[in-house]
Amino acid sequence: IVMTQSPATLSVSPGERATLSCRASQRVSSKLAWYQQKPGQAPRLLVYDASTRAAGVPARFGGSGSGTEFTLTISSLQSEDFAVYYCQQYNDWPRTFGQGTKVEFK
Amino acid sequence: EVQLLESGGGLVQPGGSLRLSCAASGFTFSSYAMYWVRQAPGKGLEWVSAISQSGGKIYYTDSVKGRFIISRDNSKNTLYLQMNSLGAEDTAIYYCAKDLSRFLEWLPMDVWGQGTTITVSS
Numbered sequence: 486i487v488m489t490q491s492p493a494t495l496s497v498s499p500g501e502r503a504t505l506s507c508r509a510s511q512r513v514s515s516k517l518a519w520y521q522q523k524p525g526q527a528p529r530l531l532v533y534d535a536s537t538r539a540a541g542v543p544a545r546f547g548g549s550g551s552g553t554e555f556t557l558t559i560s561s562l563q564s565e566d567f568a569v570y571y572c573q574q575y576n577d578w579p580r581t582f583g584q585g586t587k588v589e590f591k
Numbered sequence: 592e593v594q595l596l597e598s599g600g601g602l603v604q605p606g607g608s609l610r611l612s613c614a615a616s617g618f619t620f621s622s623y624a625m626y627w628v629r630q631a632p633g634k635g636l637e638w639v640s641a642i643s644q645s646g647g648k649i650y651y652t653d654s655v656k657g658r659f660i661i662s663r664d665n666s667k668n669t670l671y672l673q674m675n676s677l678g679a680e681d682t683a684i685y686y687c688a689k690d691l692s693r694f695l696e697w698l699p700m701d702v703w704g705q706g707t708t709i710t711v712s713s
Contacts, residue, residue, distance in 0.1 A: 518699035520636070527686055527703035528628075528636060539691075539701060571636050575699050579652040580626075580638040 486511050486574050490583035496591040503559040505586045507572035512552045516576035519548055519557045522585075523568045531570075532557065562588070593617040593702050595687050600707030607677050607711070613670040613687030613704055621645075621665035624690035626700050627672050629683035629709075639685070640672065644695070654680070677711045684708050 487510040497503045507517065515535040520528040530539040532548035535555060545560040559566055567590055572583040599611040613625070627639040640661040641650045649661055660673040670687050685707050688700035 520699075522636075527705055528700075529703075530691070530699055530701045533691060533699045533701075569635075573636075573638070573699060575697060578641075578650045580641070580650075582636040582638060585635045 486513060486577055486581050488572055488574055488581050488583035490570075490572055490586045492586060493584070494587045494589060496589050497562050498591045499564055500561050501591075503562050503566075503588055505557040505559075505570055505588070507550075507555040507557070507583050509553045509555075509574055511577070513574040513576035515551045516574060517548075517550065517555050518573045518575060519546075520571045520573065521566075521568045522571065528571065559588075593689075595689065595702060595704035597685065597687050597704045597707035600685065600709050602710045602712065603677055604713050605678055605711055608673070608675045609677065609709060611672040611674065611685055611687075611707060611709075613672075615668045615670065615689070618689070618702075619693070620663075620668040622693040624692075624697060625663060625670045626688045626690070627661060627670075628686045628688055628700070628703075629681075630686070630706075631680075631683045634683075637683070641697070642670070674709070677709075679711050682709060682711045 489508045491506045517535045519532040522528040536548045547558045569585045569587045594616045596614045626641045642661045658676045662671045688703045691698040691701040
């Protein structure tokens with residue numbers, strides 16, 4: 486299953502809303518996760534089952550979608566949210582990641 | 592505190608072999624499926640392999656099938672990745688990660704190690 490994320494880069498100002506998209510080449514039900522990765526760090530799980538926030542993840546992170554179209558929304562971007570975001574499907578083997586969306590400071 | 596600590600990385604010649612280890616602590620290792628994920632320099636994440644709690648179910652991405660072997664020793668709380676016939680395309684940071692669920696289901700990876708770097712070069 487090929488995961489395609491858009492856009493590749495998103496330029497946002499602090500306090501603004503950020504919307505990241507992820508499309509699967511086949512239906513993955515709701516078995517979709519989002520990760521955040523900052524430079525020099527391991528990825529961090531943000532959302533699983535398309536819309537369930539992982540433990541300790543702020544409420545400004547919201548996931549939606551099912552089937553083949555998914556969205557991660559950051560309602561009001563904070564300085565610590567500038568990072569690369571990856572989607573990953575876990576409906577089928579092998580698991581696959583999207584290529585990532587870099588959220589950068591505008 | 593839940594922790595994963597990878598080791599075994601380094602420089603290896605093309606065609607060579609290497610074994611990575613991932614020492615787990617702070618949780619009941621035998622209750623969780625485990626994973627290896629890699630990231631080539633400046634690139635995105637690539638899922639590599641998964642192993643079930645008992646080791647009875649194993650999965651690989653196509654590019655490593657027949658070359659890499661994932662295994663685990665629940666008595667030592669350690670995950671392994673034996674890598675053979677290494678090529679330049681295997682150069683990456685290798686992360687081990689645990690499954691979110693301790694039940695017999697597969698969920699995404701909720702805890703990650705800091706990674707160990709493999710460089711394949713002559």
